[in-house]
Amino acid sequence: MGYKVALVGATGNVGREMLNILDERKFPADEVVALASRRSVGTEVSYGDKTLKVKALENYDFSDTDICLMSAGGAVSKEWSPKIGAAGAVVIDNSSTWRMDPDVPLVVPEVNADAVAGFTKKHIIANPNCSTAQLVVALKPLHDKAVIKRVVVATYQSVSGAGKDAMDELFAQTKAVYTASELVTKKFPKRIAFNVIPEIDVFMEDGYTKEEWKMMMETKKILDPKIKLTATCVRVPVFIGHSEAVTIEFEKPITADEARGILRNAPGCLVIDKHEPGGYVTPYESAGEDATYISRIREDATVENGLQLWCVSDNLRKGAALNAIQIAECLINRKLISAKQKAA
Template structure:
């Protein structure tokens, strides 16, 4: 007997990817329902060889369903997630709404699978920010060996993190470079994204950090260890899919780069591609469609006593969102629900 599954926001980038991954990983589902807002009602989406017609999120009855994947943004989640949770359906939420709620576990299954056990307080589990998810997958096995004191990270985040409209904006602006008569003013981003980089993701806070940068700090502390100090600079780059990160780590104890490489090779979710030659590293174009978090350019930082640098790349629509959500459901099933 399998699960009865709901995907809310099934017509969006992340919702469609959730359906793809549920099928690819052969998640034990007896029934999968696709939900959307009224404006997308009736839109058809694919689930393996099956075509699903979206139903209305606003009127859907979650009673009798086991797990609901939410990919609808914070406003809609705030309205509908408590309804699903009250009906007995465990919500796995991709928005930022519940990530910092002490009664809601924030889970990356390779890092803190035991945290799913706390789902019952609100019947909700939070999925972390895309940039945080791939980083902590790489940090945790190293932290277990040498204990991380401080992380300095710069991100290079693809436009798919902003949704379909951002993908279209990059495409339109790129074409307009060669045909200026087709140029349009930026709408999704405050400045041109084509052939440019923008050091601004989410809103600015009083500290001068953006909220995206703050998320990486707060979520790393909640998922891995509250004692880790994190400082981040998050940058939007003209890449369609795939986030990249340059990470500098300071440890309490010395960790040799060769040992770090060996640890990461054995770590769940990690794939080390690290050759000191032309092309001996992974770029975002190469990670698209893959489940792994790729790690390259592992090397000692000689400016501090116990430092390492590394380059981390992952498909943000997968590990940064949809894949992690499905992995949470798998972990929940194995640890708690015991079904399928």
């Protein structure tokens, strides 16, 4: 018997990607239900060769639902995830609401799959921030080998991380530049077309942005609380795919060749690192792919036991939708949940 899956936020970028990935991976679902707010009721979304009509979250009965993929933002998750969990479904939440809750596992299956077993406390599992997910996939095998002390990250994050309106704004502004039309800025604090913006999420008292704070705190929770990490997160005029320039300081010696070999054999990683023009991956190539791509691996002579690398991934997939579905697969494969008996 297959599982019943509810998807909250089915009309958004990540929600639609979740539907695609459920179909691509032949997820063992007998039924998939698309949910959103009342204003989206009746909207049609694609699930493989099927078309689903969106239903209203507000009056949906979750009593026979096994898994709920939550991708509707923090406010919705804060209100609804505990209710859905109390009804017996396991909620896999894509917002930041539950990530730092000590009773909620924060999971990247290639890194800390064992943590999924902790879902029983609240029936909620948190998906990490998109920029964190790809980073820890790359860091984990290297940490196992040489123990990471400190990480310095500069991100180059695509506009899709800020939603469909952000993608529309980049498109409209780019068109406006070429046609000498009025350039309208709504979603971002400054124009994004032909520009970069060193501000993602709100500023905090210490001068870091919330996005940077998320990377610091989530990496510690997922990988190791002893790791020191500092980040500068930058929005760039790219539609899909986050890139990161990563500097790592280790406790033990590790060469670039050793790191290359370790990462080639690591789950979720794909090394493309040729020392020639174009011998690396850019966000354009990562779009629509599942892997975390790693390029430009080299030794950092400015610190003892230092490495530098370039890390790229599709933020809508590994950074959000794919990771959530991998968590659901983990629950099933480890026999931590079973499908409820549905009414005839």
